[in-house]
Amino acid sequence: MDLLSLVSLATKRRSDFFSQAKTLARKYKEQPRLEERMKAESLGLVKGLRDKLMRWEEYERTLTDKTLVSALAACVLGIEDDATDRKLEKCWPIIVGDMLPPLTKFLAETKEYIDSGVLRLGDQTVDFADYDLLGAVPGAIELDVDEIEGINPEEEGIEEASQRRAQGRSWPSLAERVSRYLATPTFAFYNLGQYMVAQDQGFKEMRRVAKYDKKTCVDCRNYDAQGWLPVGELPMPGKGCRCYDRCRCFIEYR
Ligand SMILES: [Zn+2]
């Protein structure tokens, strides 16, 4: 499906997504738990497609819906107050703009893999359970920290294809990539929800605090070093840094 049709379909169902997101947020209560849940759902979804439990159209629709609902649920968790709907309305165009363009490409690419037989439906030669999925992708080359930088979900697909990593044992790597739409972005959207609150409460300044572990990239360290700045002058976690959805900087307000 092309991007415009996807966006207009999604927009029609917006209020439905909002209520699903609120239910999801009530159920999982904290962003890390939501992220864990969505990792598991990424795996379930890809297994469902591989094992022919769902047709392509259903996979496409489910992945799109879950991407939006999961992002909205993360915003709800960040918002934490009663003006949820009004703030969700402000988050919505950001979610759509961030997620649907790369998702459309990702889906088209997956479909191509299936049509060309790179991904074989019904292929059970790889048991997902044998791998610590979403940590290590079988067949993947262990990348150094420097090499992890600069790989967003889209580039990851291109790189994977060029290294022929998608050959043969590629279903688990597809699950890993799906989780970069369903699971890892929840952190950034949780922060987006908090940002909406901080704006409403009239906070004047923000700072971006880097995690300072081995994986923290140079961009994140630079934002951290800038200290307190007027609200709105620093990008949200995952934006403007080469960690992308894997960024775990947090934002403080005062
Ligand atoms: Zn970074």
Ligand SMILES: [Zn+2]
């Ligand atoms: Zn970061």
